[in-house]
Amino acid sequence: MSAAPSADFLAALHDYQPLVRRVCRLYCQDADDRQDLFQEIVLQLWRAWPRYVPQPDAKLSTWLYRIALNVAISNLRQRIRRPAAVGLEQEAWHLVQPTDGSAYEPEETAALYRAIDRLSDVDKAFVLLYLEDRPYEEMADILGITQNNVRVKMHRVQEKLRRQLVRN
Structure with missing residues (x-):
């Protein structure tokens, strides 16, 4: 894809980024997986954006949710089919510092x-x-x-x- 995203797309992405991040949080435990999923959702939204036609009785968030959830579910199914990654040794866990605040959730x-x-x-x-x-x-x-x-x-x-x- 060589075309730059339109201003409308960037504005919509900015407005609905928290929505996309929440979808990623629900479908991915690992911060790296969440970021990968976020990027995949954004890519699919960008690809679909030229075909998006605003409807008077439908919200943009409905369209975004559909794409985000479909991508998240497809991504989860692909991850399930992949072999599990080898984790850190128990002694190394203290070296890992979460960057997304997940370790600080109540x-x-x-x-x-x-x-x-x-x-x-x-x-x-x-x-x-x-x-x-x-x-x-x-x-x-x-x-x-x-x-x-x-x-x-x-x-x-x-x-x-x-x-x-x-x-x-």
């Missing part, structure tokens, strides 16, 4: 992320949209299902999270 937040990590890819998408305070109508648009289905699935996902948090 324990409740860390426990919630651990519980979310145990959910399926689709259930993670529901949690993300719920935590973003997206209305069921927008969730339905993003996920391509009915609002009633969103309500049912949200209830089930919340129950799964409650059970996992009680166990820990």
Whole structure:
């Protein structure tokens, strides 16, 4: 790709970067993997941008969520197929200093992320949209299902999270 990103694209990316970063946080534990996923999502958004046509009844965030979630889920499936990387020896862990603040999350937040990590890819998408305070109508648009289905699935996902948090 030789064309420079348009000003509209850069403005949208700036406005919605936190949204993309939250998707990355839910689908990747490792900071390097999160950064790789972020870059892949941005690349796919850039590629799709020329085909984006604003709709009066649809939000830009809905379009961005669809692409970000699809890329995140595809990326996760590819990572699962790859062999596991060799980790640091236990003695070397004290040398690693997190740069994204993840080691400084309150324990409740860390426990919630651990519980979310145990959910399926689709259930993670529901949690993300719920935590973003997206209305069921927008969730339905993003996920391509009915609002009633969103309500049912949200209830089930919340129950799964409650059970996992009680166990820990």
